[in-house]
Amino acid sequence: MATLAMPLSGWGRYPVQTCELERPERYTGLHSDAACVIARGQGRSYGDAALNENGRVLLTERVNRLLDFDAEQGILRAEAGVTLAEILDVIVPRGWFLPVTPGTKFVSLGGCVAADVHGKNHHHNGSFGDHVLAIEIILADGSRVVCSPSESSELFWATVGGMGLTGIIGEVTLKLIPIQNASMIVRHHSADNLDQLFQLLQNSTTDDRYTVAWIDSMASGNRLGRGIAMCGHHAAAEELPADLQNTGQAKSSHSIPFNFPAFALNTLSIGVFNALYYGREGGKREPFLSGYDPYFYPLDTIGHWNRMYGKRGFVQYQCVIPDATAFDGIKALLQELSGSRRPSFLAVLKRLGAQGRGLLSFPMAGYTLALDMPIRDEGLFVLLDKLDQVVMQGGGRVYLAKDARLSDESFRAMYPRYEEWLKIKHAVDPENKFSSSLSRRLGIVEGRP
Ligand SMILES: Cc1cc2nc3c(=O)[nH]c(=O)nc-3n(C[C@H](O)[C@H](O)[C@H](O)COP(=O)(O)OP(=O)(O)OC[C@H]3O[C@@H](n4cnc5c(N)ncnc54)[C@H](O)[C@@H]3O)c2cc1C
Known part of the structure; x- marks a missing residue:
């Protein structure tokens, strides 16, 4: 070839x-x-x-065929190269949805299994691997093996979250969830500081099937960690206004055509954006209808948004800190960040549920923080090493699917089931x-x- x-x-x-x-x-x-x-x-x-x-x-x-779809049971079998976008186009009109989805639909089925991705519903529904019924994997000796939670389960749970290192995932069989229409009911709750934001994420009256919080990463002092909890669920038929057939799908209408100069995203421009965003989105106190696309995949509407960070690129730092140490740990991370005067364009906080069975999977019961940080100079890596220390002190870990710079020593400390996986x-x-x-x-x- x-x-x-x-x-x-x-x-x-x-x-x-x-x-x-x-x-x-x-x-x-x-x-x-x-x-x-x-x-x-x-x-x-x-x-x-x-x-x-x-x-x-x-x-x-190119290995992206849908092989079988049981529209009665909501079971899909497909080749691993198919994207979630291609799957959604087929399943949503037939009343089904993905059980777990990351924040972009332009990912492959194989990539979702290999990284055992999580979505805004991890605290209720676990991660992607929890909904995979079986995979076919091509091993180093060329054999093709089917494995599942009940068949060759050790290989299955080493491959779910195994970052492609056990073999090539060729096919995936996935259990979908039923929906009544393509709309979401969304509610925003604003918080003046981190304390309030944690309370919102823990509160069963504000929580919903899908919950995620946007954080104003530029806020400091007694506003440190201010943000907006964005909670939503698939709309039931009776929740839709009679006159509204809302499928409201956003189109990819904006594209970043070239690399932004590095100065375009600075502490001032991000500070202004965050203040406007907090005011606008935090003000939406009443529940509102949204199509699933803008709710789950807001960044997908801007093609090539990764070019916005300039030629040198950027790092997304995503970590999770277990429940017991999460508040202090996340606070310390945000303090480091605001003290560094390094802007993070995007900062997202999410509650995660219990640790899954994937030996190298990222999620654990706690809170995950994701920060997008442009690479301006080597100082960024010094800051991220400091953040690793905070995460490790809290007993947490960094997400391998986002990582570009973690050390081998830190990896071993963060992933205690690594030896088991290695066998x-x-x-x-x-x-x-x-x-x-x-x-x-x-x-x-x-x-x-
Ligand atoms: C805007 C954006 C939002 C995101 N939001 C989330 C989120 O909310 N939650 C989350 O968990 N992740 C999120 N991610 C990360 C993304 O979901 C994962 O990195 C996912 O693995 C990417 O899938 P991919 O097809 O692009 O895989 P790639 O990036 O191509 O590969 C990722 C890993 O999967 C392996 N792999 C891919 N295909 C196969 C295969 N067929 N067989 C074996 N191994 C394979 C690769 O070897 C690699 O280790 C986000 C990423 C972006 C860009």
């Missing part, structure tokens, strides 16, 4: 590395013949999870064929391509 060596990056556009790309046209073209290979879906992980410097990257985007990896891939830049940087997989 022809390959092409070219520079490649994740969504954060950092790092950029030369990889040898191969793009099979169909399922039978997925193979594990190369000595060092990693699968790639839509490249929406932010750092180097889907990169393989000087090694093979297997692009799965399964060695059993199915003794020569470490499946290897990525992330896995070598973190010492998960040794050796160079």
Whole structure:
């Protein structure tokens, strides 16, 4: 199969590395013949999870057929390269929705399993892997194995959240959830500070199936952590006004055509934006109707928004801190951030539910904070190392799907089930064929391509 060596990056556009790309046209073209290979879906992980410097990257985007859809039971079987966007187009008109979705629909099914992604409903419904009935995986020896929570379950839970390092996920069978229409009922609650925001996220009267909070990352002093809890659920038929057939799907009407100069996003412009946003969105006290697209995927309406951070790219720092230490930990992180005078354009706080069964999965019962930070200079990495210390002191961890810079030592401290996972990896891939830049940087997989 022809390959092409070219520079490649994740969504954060950092790092950029030369990889040898191969793009099979169909399922039978997925193979594990190369000595060092990693699968790639839509490249929406932010750092180097889907990169393989000087090694093979297997692009799965053409392996994207829907294979079977049981519209009675809501069970979908599809090739792993299909995107959530393509799936939604088919299932929503038939009254079904994804059980868990990340904040973009331009991700592949395989990428969602490999990162065991979580959504705004993690505290109620767990992560993606909890809804996967079975996967077919192509192992290092070329065999194709079906595994599930009840069949070869060790391999299943090493692959869910395993960042592509146990093999190539070829097919996924997913259980969907029923919906009555394409609309969401949304309610916003504003909080003047972090204390109030935590209370909103814990309060069962404000919480909903989907709950996430936007934080004004520029606020400091007694406004530190001010934000808006955005809570929503799929509208029941009787919640829709009689005259309204709201499918309200936003179109991708805006695109960032070129790299913003680095000065465009500075503490002043972000401060102004945040103040306006807090005033506008926090003022929406009454429940309102929204299409599912703008509710779940607000950033998808702006094509290539990742270019907004300039040529050097950006890092998304996402961590989780367990319940017992979450408030103090998140407060300390926000204090570090506001003290650093480094702007974070986006800051999102979310409550997570119980830890799942994926051995390298990110979620644990606690609170997750995600920060988008442009790379201006090396000082950013010094700050992020400090944030790691706060996270580790609180017993938390950093999300590998967003990571581009964590150290191997910190990784081991944050992922205590790593040794257990490694035993399964060695059993199915003794020569470490499946290897990525992330896995070598973190010492998960040794050796160079
Ligand atoms: C705007 C935005 C919002 C996001 N919001 C969330 C969120 O709310 N929650 C969340 O959890 N994540 C979120 N993410 C992260 C994203 O969901 C994950 O990184 C997801 O893995 C990306 O899927 P992908 O197809 O782009 O995978 P890629 O980035 O291509 O790959 C990610 C990992 O999956 C592996 N992989 C991909 N396909 C396969 C396959 N067929 N077989 C084996 N391994 C495979 C790769 O090797 C790599 O390790 C967000 C990302 C963006 C850009």
